[in-house]
Amino acid sequence: MKKNFLPISINIEGQKILIVGGGESAFKKLKILQRFGAEVEVLAIDVSDEIKQSGIKYFETAYQKKYLTGYLMLYSCTNNYELDKQILSDGEKMGVLVNIHDKPELCQFVSPAIYKNGKMTVAVASNGEDVYESIRLRNKISEFLTDNFHKN
Template sequence: MKSFMPVSIEVSKARIVIIGGGKVAHRKLRTIVQYANDIHVYAPEILPEIKLLPVSWTECPYSDDLLTEASLVYACTNDSDLNRRICQNGKNMGALVSSASDSGDCDFLSPAIFQHENMSVAVSSNGRQVRNSIIWRDAIRAFILEDLIHRR
């Protein structure tokens, strides 16, 4: 079993590639766009909500060359075999990869994040209990915001 260490990495100039244009990709992108500027989404079909985000998007089938020069790759398709192939190809090209299907294929995981001003809290279950990570993040957010209200 893999062991993931929480870290923060500088991604403002990193080329980030998301393969997949559905709900999972959209959920990841809502966070990614807060930190990065060079984001590319590729999928045969892309949700209209994704097209409204500040990202480059192309409706096309997956091909290995889409990962060229990527620093981070997110495999967010509904096909676990394709996600595994995307991860392997991304690793072969020197990118760090994350799969929506299998944390065993991942080099990194995206935690549930709460950010307020210059402070961030990230909650991760190492890919095992994603819903609990979100519940914890929301509880921490509520606690911190309530505390800030009472301090003012």
């Protein structure tokens, strides 16, 4: 089923966000969320050293539905399709918004490619259908704004 995502901006300052998965994709998502002031926590059987050294709270344990209590949203970076389907189902039941990394067909929301400079944020989205094109356009916008508006 084709999805039709509404691009919005949401205040995540101080909000609890869970990342399920402890590898490179989870670390990249963590860094983005921290830029927007979220209280990010990670849950995974194996948490990377980068995540451990980031100063955030992490839990080295297997995913269970009970861990979803109290989160605004979660990002699943497990690369496990069956587990991701379970996480989506659990999130819907628990009222937690769910994003499944690289699987827009399982997402309740998708994250755009983001350029942020001070109070200005530009987001480029492709309805979850062409992430690399979104990133390419974001980079072009970043270059344009840097070259034309952010000179000191």
